[in-house]
Amino acid sequence: METRQESRPLLQTEELGGAAGHKSEQDAYLDKVQNKKLYLATFAAVLGPLSFGFVLGYSSPAIPNLSKISDLRLRLDPTEASWFGSVVTVGAALGGVLGGWVVDRIGRKLSLMLCSMPFIFGFTIIIAAQNIWMLYLGRVLTGLASGVTSLAAPLYISETSHQRIRGTLGSCVQLMVVLGIMGAYIAGLVLDWRWLAVTCSVPPTAMLLFMCFMPETPRFLLSQGKRREAEEALRFLRGPEAPAEWECAQIEGASLEQDSHFQLSDLRDPGIYKPLAVGILMMLFQQFTGINAIMFYAETIFEVAHFKNGDVASVIVAAFQVIFTALAAVIMDRAGRKVLLVVSGVAMAVSTAVFGVYFRLSSPTPTNSSGLEFGSLEPALKDTQLDLSWLALACMGLFIAGFAVGWGPTPWLVMSEIFPTPVRGLASAVCVLTNWSTAFLVTKTFQDLMNLLSSAGTFWLFSVLCALNIVFTVFCVPETKGKTLEQIQAHFKGTG
CATH class of the missing domain: 1.20.1250.20 (MFS general substrate transporter like domains)
Structure with missing residues (x-):
């Protein structure tokens, strides 16, 4: 409570200055925010939706390949091709349910890092597939990861952003999904189904690496009683000029209710x-x-x-x-x-x-x-x-x-x-x-x-x-x- 009380006058005197009569505390604070590292954190997070897009786009070029393949163990008939394309939605529905539990238990950051694993394992199983059931399993795993991602990535971006650019950054989730779909279509013009799966495994691998260096969301940290870590996350996301303790106090004050x-x-x-x-x-x-x-x-x-x-x-x-x-x-x-x-x-x-x-x-x-x-x-x-x-x-x-x-x-x-x-x-x-x-x-x-x-x-x-x-x-x-x-x-x- 003492930190919250002290942060208000600090912002009013040092940050508002002569503009106190013309700007609200919130606007004065946001004027001091630097977004470079927030953009970096958003980029790391949207590698998940990019991976999701590659999953959705993969079946379109892969099914014609698998329908004509000489290996009878992997050749898809029309019914099997239909299941290969649609079984992703079953995995994604399960991933959505699992994601709701995971993001509240381990946080938004770790959820994104965790869901990169079924992306990678799923495409690895597809690459190494020896029968149709391995293809199905790989699709279910990548669908599971897609379901978690479609929940965790928007939450991470929303909770790390501020209101001036939250809409733009949040819209990047869908943008990266459609970019992933287009990327799979383009790669499918020149690659067969195995090498296309290798290509599709690159974005989730990159997400796992990038997210290692990104902070957890301040709101989740505060919900866990970790105020010092929340302030550190805000300093990373908002830059050194913005008094992070003020925003932390604002979030904390609303959370007390x-x-x-x-x-x-x-x-x-x-x-x-x-x-x-x-x-x-x-x-x-x-x-x-x-x-x-x-x-x-x-x-x-x-x-x-x-x-x-x-x-x-x-x-x-x-x-x-x-x-x-x-x-x-x-x-x-x-x-x-x-x-x-x-x-x-x-x-x-x-x-x-x-x-x-x-x-x-x-x-x-x-x-x-x-x-x-x-x-x-x-x-x-x-x-x-x-x-x-x-x-x-x-x-x-x-x-x-x-x-x-x-x-x-x-x-x-x-x-x-x-x-x-x-x-x-x-x-x-x-x-x-x-x-x-x-x-x-x-x-x-x-x-x-x-x-x-x-x-x-x-x-x-x-x-x-x-x-x-x-x-x-x-x-x-x-x-x-x-x-x-x-x-x-x-x-x-x-x-x-």
């Missing part, structure tokens, strides 16, 4: 159940946008447009995602989370609606219950399909751009911002589990939806869900731009 042990009865606390509801719904709505459907159709759309090289087409799609995810990272702290989510929702709602029109015009004409056609479009299809291909490409580009600029990175960023420290690991684990489980269900039921509603009907359904995203964002998602984590938590409690 929180019970460090979560109990089920705490779910009655609006400071817990409100952000948890927002986090879960954001993860559900992210998957309900239809992102997997668009990516499923990507290669087909390129073929209709007479772009026959599917591998290069995949690289183009991934590059498009990278460009607009990078744009989101640049403007996140200027435009705000809600604005980007609304813009993203509008772009996706429009593009999926027009996609439905495209498929309605390009598909065989449905019939009613009496067998009568609603209107023959078959003769026109042969003449207009080439002309309509531009519409499909435009819709895909608009959708990917919309998703990348808002609903791709923002749910992960908001998840890392809105939960109180005592439940941050558990609540984030619930959100990650929701995301991966929904992704699995949407992917698994997508063909059933196509059969039930037709291609056009399915995409119109996605358009309606994207419109609901907008309504949900406007009325339920808080704007977290420019706020400390403690101020965000006070908002949910109704005290700030």
Whole structure:
């Protein structure tokens, strides 16, 4: 308590100086912050999402190789190839649950270091695979690591950043995921599946080495009663000019109001159940946008447009995602989370609606219950399909751009911002589990939806869900731009 009382006048007299009447203590403090080492710590952390992206991208170039390999023990038939691609989501869901427990027990830093091991072991097993089950095991392990990473990396970045650049740095998580996907696609153009696995094991190895030299997050250290270590971490992250003890006192003061042990009865606390509801719904709505459907159709759309090289087409799609995810990272702290989510929702709602029109015009004409056609479009299809291909490409580009600029990175960023420290690991684990489980269900039921509603009907359904995203964002998602984590938590409690 003595240190906290002394830090306030120290900041006011020495740091505010003549600007005391024009700047708040917080602004005066942030003016003294140097971000170089914070950027370094963020770089070390986002090597995890980069590894995650390589895992997601690996199956696309590897499956064609493994489907034609001469070794019958490793050759994948269509069913086995489907499992090879999708079993990652099972491992990731388990990793999300495990990650929630791990980050609260050993910390954010050690969790990232620990999850590098199943990344490395998983790819090593794939490299040394002698049968299909070894390939599956390697994919499950890398999926497990991806699940932990998708939880631990956003938390680490959020808890080490300050409010002026937290949105930009937090958006780098999704940016590195799509960079990893694109990197796997590009490497897959020239490498076979074994050497591609070797390449994919490089980012997690680098993360393990870099994270050795990075600090634990100050908020986790304070939650463990390690105030001196928290101040040292802040000095590393903020530079020598900023009085780290002042920020430490601010965090500590807000933390004193929180019970460090979560109990089920705490779910009655609006400071817990409100952000948890927002986090879960954001993860559900992210998957309900239809992102997997668009990516499923990507290669087909390129073929209709007479772009026959599917591998290069995949690289183009991934590059498009990278460009607009990078744009989101640049403007996140200027435009705000809600604005980007609304813009993203509008772009996706429009593009999926027009996609439905495209498929309605390009598909065989449905019939009613009496067998009568609603209107023959078959003769026109042969003449207009080439002309309509531009519409499909435009819709895909608009959708990917919309998703990348808002609903791709923002749910992960908001998840890392809105939960109180005592439940941050558990609540984030619930959100990650929701995301991966929904992704699995949407992917698994997508063909059933196509059969039930037709291609056009399915995409119109996605358009309606994207419109609901907008309504949900406007009325339920808080704007977290420019706020400390403690101020965000006070908002949910109704005290700030």
